[in-house]
Amino acid sequence: MSENKIQVKNLTHAFGDLLVLDDISFNIKNEEFVCVVGPTGCGKTTFLNLLTRLIIPTSGEILIDGIPADPKIHNISFAFQEPSAFPWLTVEENIAYGMKIKKESKDVIKKRTDEVLNLLGLQKFRKQYPHQLSVSSEQRIVIGRSFAMHPDLLLMDEPYGQMDIKMRFYLEDEVIRLWKNFKSTVIFITHNIEEAIYLADKVIILTNKPAKIKEELEINIPRPRDIASKEFIEYRKYVTDQIKWW
Template sequence: MTADRKSAYAAKREVKVSVKNLTKKYGDLLVLDNINFDIYKGELLCIVGPTGCGKTTFLNCLSRFIPITEGTIDVDGIPADPHVHNIAFVFQEVSAIPWLTVEDNIRFGLRIKRLPEDEIEKRVERMLDIVGLTKYRTYYPQQLSASMEQRVVIARNFAINPDLLLMDEPYGQLDVKLRYYLEDELMRIWKELGSTVAFITHNIEEAVYLAERILILSPKPSTIKEEVIVDLPHPRQFDDPKFVALRDYVTESIKWW
């Protein structure tokens, strides 16, 4: 992305998350090397890179699940802190809580946040409606299809109105048809709620389909090789020549070093 294009994109946005000089080491192994970038409020950002480049470590640092070696991560101008900020995480494996019903899964994070009970119920009802699971509110995860169970997880995370929603290849283990369906569900919910989302994927087509902007990571020790703006309107068509050109460009940027 050219400097002018990057500046024009950033000028229209408010910074939500600011990452400065992010470095992560495990002993002598340098995994993330002095990474700098912003995530803008209400943005859907995808992060891609070669296998083993440290994408999950990158996301774990953003969530503050693991300590960083050097650098800073600020949310709304103050250091990121799970005790202060609503940072939600959707994992690679479906993580609905098996002994809770659909509605209690959605309530779970809200009760941890100790919201008033009337606010909890209002949010639960809204999310059940948004993800189309009102009829299944008393079902348990094992009674649901894979796509429905993942919708429960997405609803649970969006319900807390996260400052930042981190998604680590959440559809990687699903078949193509389910993945396409859930990608569209994510787009619909994201647009309706205006959340800020950082989405890691190894699937370049998925990144181009979802993202407003793509960060391309280098092999370890990872840095940001390039930022790519995906200035295509939604919904996107996989056979659109502009879509194909962007997909091929990102693929080659990862493939050839």
């Protein structure tokens, strides 16, 4: 557990003259759940795109198990903010998609697909198409698809940004359940402080653009967490004070 799974070293990125990320370094332990919070527009999404190599950083490097991150070598999965379930695949085909790309055996694909469908409670809908389900269920398929790959690193970009509060609480518990079951290493981006403290082992707080790390904060509250408890509120207040983007 103590070994560093992900090492980010001096990550810097500029779009032309616009410096977006300035010298970011941090480590993530194996099976750790990390939330990244920061002001809106501070470069959180750029940060994620760098991690998945959709954009190549101006300088600095990202190592997974000591090797530079590469989607062709590593098992990286990404749950995007926008709906990204493939409409032409059924629920179960969507969940199996990433595993098929990674050329997992049929048995493994079948086993993990069933596992995810059970955890999500979507067995009944396995043969249906995403548009036949609600928007929140569609997002749950996407998250299930990401976990099903047993990723080295799972990135989530405000996946619950468009959900109402009730759905959000429900889905946050669900993501914890999936995470515990699949023992993944997760980076979860959000601008919701409460969500970050509820989910994370560690919260990374970013500053305004150009984004730097303001603080890395371990959240030592036992799970399941109570958002109304005294410690929780203290953490929330502390992180809010650190950000103060208003």
